[in-house]
Amino acid sequence: MTTDGTLRLCAIRDGRRISGLRVEKPRSQAAQRLIGCSVDEAIGLVPTLFGVCSRAQGIAATAACVAAGTPNLARAEAWAEERALATEIAQEHLSRLMLDWPNLFGHPPRSDRFVELQRRLGLSGDSRAAYDLGGDLLDLVVVELLTGFFRAAREPSGLREFVERARRGGSIGAALADLIEMGSSTPEGEAVPLLPALAAGAWAHELGGVPSADFCAAPTLFGRAHESGVLARHAGSMMVRNLLTHRHRIAARLFARVVDLSDCASRLRHPLASDMPQLVDAAPLGDNAGLACVETSRGLLMHAVRLDGERIAEYAIVTPTEWNFHADGPFVREGCGWEAESDEAALQRLKALALSLDPCVDYEITFEDVPGA
Secondary structure (H helix, E strand, O other), X not given: OEOOOOEEEEEEEEOOEEEEEEEEOEOOOHHHHHOOOEHHHHHHHXXXXXXXXXXXXXXXXXXXXXXXXXXXXXXXXXXXXXXXXXXXXXXXXXXXXXXXXXXXXXXXXXXXXXXXXXXXXXXXXXXXXXXXXXXXXXXXXXXXXXXXHOOOOOOOOOHHHHHHHHHOOOHHHHHHHHHHHHOOOOOOOOOOOEOOOOOHHHHHHHHOOOOOHHHHHOOOEOOEOOEOOHHHHHOOOHHHHHHHHOOOHHHHHHHHHHHHHHHHHHHHHOOOOOOOOOOEEEEEOOOOEEEEEEEOOOOEEEEEEEEEOOEEEEEEEEOHHHXXXXXXXXXXXXXXXXXXXXXXXXXXXXXXXXXXXXXXXOEEEEEEEOXXX
């Protein structure tokens, strides 16, 4: 465990081959800080404890406490929850798509456009403003991020045509082409399964109570590590599925992020549309206990609480980063078992993998050589 809030990712190098990965995750004390608080104190404190996804954290805390049976406590209207979450998810996606991914491959970031859209997302509480902004985000995807894919009437027939389309325009199209030309990124062995979309009631049955600190640090489902996030949500999308079929898992995550941004735009325009899965779900977790499941830009966030009267007796938080950087999770499984032409190429691929999984904390990547290699 790290104590400075940094996720440390150490690649074990055996000559040119990355033979293993070691992950040291920050030790979070957020859940422990809530024990003994009143429900009102806890709900007010939760958003201040997290540097990212603070709206999702606050919504999850309220929903868990309501599910636990807290008297005189109610969640916000469902449409308001969805709009708040869609806004926050869009903000996170835009930061990755317009700044971080272009920077990774040396393409000009869309800084001015990003600042403009972030400002408007901060003002999207009004229904009309949210509707208009949703339309502009959909245009952004078509005209600015993935121009080359929307100029043709059919899907690309293979990877070569995919790359050609990607190179025709759009900052994310260029990054997708760079990822594919980097080579296959699917692990040699079995890929980590994608986390299924379970209802909160099903999760409550599976957990059986407030999960332990050990589970929160290394969550599993049916005894296995899983991947959470945009790929789990959109693996069935045609272009994402095609990239997975061709063993380009990192590129599939990047394309899935664009699909998810489009979903956020649709939610801003039409909250609670019947063809969109819900972002928030909650269920009782035994006597005086409740569980909330919230989808965020990075994946599934779970809050679980048990009350003792009006005070918090137990609290647990499972973040998407704990799923995706599990010791047997997607970063570890995909980050080793391949050879790189140079240290620079190895670092580039590991950075792309980490960015595709989008940890919620700062991270650093280092190398350690096998003795005698």
